[in-house]
Amino acid sequence: MMDLLRWDGWPNAAEWQAFWAFVTAVIALVAAIIALRQYRISVNSRLEQARPFVVVDFRFLGALYACIDVSNAGQTAARNIRFEWSERPVALDERSQEALDRAMVDGSIPFLAPGRKISYMLNRYDDDQNPTDLPRRYEVKAIYDGPAGDSWDSESVLDVDQWAATLVERDRYADVTSQLKKLAEAAHNQKQADEALTRAADSLNVHLEAGFRVQTARQRIQEEREARWKIQEERTARLFGSAQPANSPAGDDAPAAEGSDPIE
Numbered sequence: 001m002m003d004l005l006r007w008d009g010w011p012n013a014a015e016w017q018a019f020w021a022f023v024t025a026v027i028a029l030v031a032a033i034i035a036l037r038q039y040r041i042s043v044n045s046r047l048e049q050a051r052p053f054v055v056v057d058f059r060f061l062g063a064l065y066a067c068i069d070v071s072n073a074g075q076t077a078a079r080n081i082r083f084e085w086s087e088r089p090v091a092l093d094e095r096s097q098e099a100l101d102r103a104m105v106d107g108s109i110p111f112l113a114p115g116r117k118i119s120y121m122l123n124r125y126d127d128d129q130n131p132t133d134l135p136r137r138y139e140v141k142a143i144y145d146g147p148a149g150d151s152w153d154s155e156s157v158l159d160v161d162q163w164a165a166t167l168v169e170r171d172r173y174a175d176v177t178s179q180l181k182k183l184a185e186a187a188h189n190q191k192q193a194d195e196a197l198t199r200a201a202d203s204l205n206v207h208l209e210a211g212f213r214v215q216t217a218r219q220r221i222q223e224e225r226e227a228r229w230k231i232q233e234e235r236t237a238r239l240f241g242s243a244q245p246a247n248s249p250a251g252d253d254a255p256a257a258e259g260s261d262p263i264e
Contacts, residue, residue, distance in 0.1 A: 052078035052114065054142040056156040058163065064124050065092075066160065068100070070109065070142075071117040078144040078152075081109040086139035089122060096121040112144075125160050136160040 053074035059067045068089070072078050083104045091097035100120045103109055109118065123134055138158040145151055 050075050051150070051152055052076050052112075052144060052146055053152075054078050054081055054112065054144050054154055056083070056140050056142055056158065058122075058158050058160070059119065060163065066122045066125055068104070068120045068122050068158070069117055070104070070112070070120075072112045072114050075114055076147050077114060078112045078146070079110065081112060081142055081144040083108075084141040084143070086137075087135055089138060090134055092121055092123045 051074050052072055055069075055071050055073050057069050057071075059069045061067065070081070085105065088105060089100060091100045100122070101107070103118070104120065112118065125134065125136070137160065139155070140158065141153060141155045143151065143153045
């Protein structure tokens with residue numbers, strides 16, 4: 001019966017079985033390739049998620065001072081972070097330049113944990129106060145190692161003119177620090193003022209006590225002198241009072257002695 005339904009050139013059962021086996025094998029191979037590709041994508045995605053990712057960017061203090069922030073936005077620590085600059089960054093002063101060169105130009109950052117950030121002072125971009133020809137655009141490439149020893153890199157562009165016409169968010173930590181510094185200075189000045197006032201009061205008290213002691217001593221000396229004068233006067237009065245009847249002649253009203261003639 002099967003032979004009657006079979007046309008000339010039509011595959012037989014064995015040929016059909018071989019054909020479907022081949023199709024099944026092709027489908028399995030394609031599925032395996034797709035699965036392998038998905039696995040590789042998943043592995044790469046996990047590696048990307050678990051890798052360190054170093055970002056170099058500007059941060060502005062107010063609208064004048066620019067800092068360079070180096071942060072690790074990845075999930076693992078970055079080690080031995082080196083930097084390649086389009087041109088050497090110029091810092092505000094010698095101390096800031098030494099720190100910047102030591103970490104980001106000539107040297108490297110040994111370790112940066114995930115979520116951590118390191119800041120370096122760059123310069124002051126104010127044409128009125130600092131009209132020098134400072135570089136206004138930097139291209140920097142960060143090269144670093146992951147926990148497994150894999151090497152990664154990321155590139156950043158630092159452009160001052162990009163932020164020139166934007167509203168720069170105030171640094172709240174800087175504001176709080178400034179206010180605390182002012183309070184500390186005010187408290188220190190108040191303490192100094194209190195100490196100065198206390199010293200002045202003590203000095204005035206010493207002078208008043210010294211003046212009072214001098215005045216008291218003068219009064220005592222004067223009183224003693226007056227007492228001596230009074231005693232001397234009393235002695236002189238007693239001395240002259242006791243000698244008057246014996247030495248002075250009798251007055252005109254004194255009675256004449258009996259048996260003597262009055263003097264004519």
